[in-house]
Amino acid sequence: MIIKKIFNNNAVLAKDLSNREIVAMGCGIAFKKSVGQELEEKEVEKTFILKEKEASERFKLLLEHIPSEHISICYDIVEYAKNTLKVELNDYIYVTLTDHVSNTIKLYKEGITRPNALIWEIKKFYPKEYSVGLKAVQAINDELRVYLSEEEAGNIALHLINAQVNNSFENVSDIANQTKMIQDILNLVKYSYGIVLDEKSLSYERFVTHLRFFFKRLKNRKENEEKKEEFLLKQVKEKYKKAYECMLKIEKYLNEKLTEEEQLYLILHIQRITD
Incomplete structure (x- = not known):
């Protein structure tokens, strides 16, 4: 490897035999060396090749x-x-x-x-x-x-x-916000039913996983991709009235108009986790 740039005594930018740029690190790797000199592989402790x-x-x-x-x-x-x-x-x-x-x-x-x-x-x-x-x-x-x-x-x-x-999230603040929203929604379900959810159950794990993907869909969805599930949603609303009411509270918390498909899936998951 040939030294292309010296950052400090312990880090350099070099080019390997394939002419790729590599950041090479090692204790005293650049001591008394200059640009253009060869770097011995035994001196290198870590290498970075960022694509x-x-x-x-x-x-x-x-x-x-x-x-x-x-x-x-x-x-x-x-x-x-x-x-x-x-x-x-x-x-x-x-x-x-x-x-x-x-x-x-x-x-x-x-x-x-x-x-x-x-x-x-x-x-x-x-x-x-x-x-x-x-x-x-x-x-x-x-x-x-x-x-x-x-x-x-x-x-x-x-x-x-x-x-x-x-x-699909763009930064750490998105992840932090999503984590808070998951907790808030779980609290809404718990308080609506007045129960303690079994956090070790498979239904609980599925619900949390669904919420993660649910938020991604909210972030990336397009109006022309929304699917209509009017007939099925109407049936579910009548059969699982309490789950439907809980879903409305979640929708209000999100301050987001959910599609009928999104409402349907939330109702079914709420019914499953509270049954």
């Missing part, structure tokens, strides 16, 4: 302003998340997560902490991502000698959720 051009350019900017140890630990977190969650993550996770973690550490050293109001909802609805977040916080605390709280695991989980390929 998305915009993500790659943003990542290079991060290297100029963020400590290399922050970048290194976030790289390990992303790789651990990929292997644990068994999902494909967008390249931008290297940028967004690294920027977030580095800024969080900076604020921590200044005595500033940011509470996560959705920590319990994240633990409940995204247990796998939250578990990875806990491991990430432990690794950050151990390696960088800081003490980030459990709430930071929730923040990291939100970044992992957002980075999953085929996720």
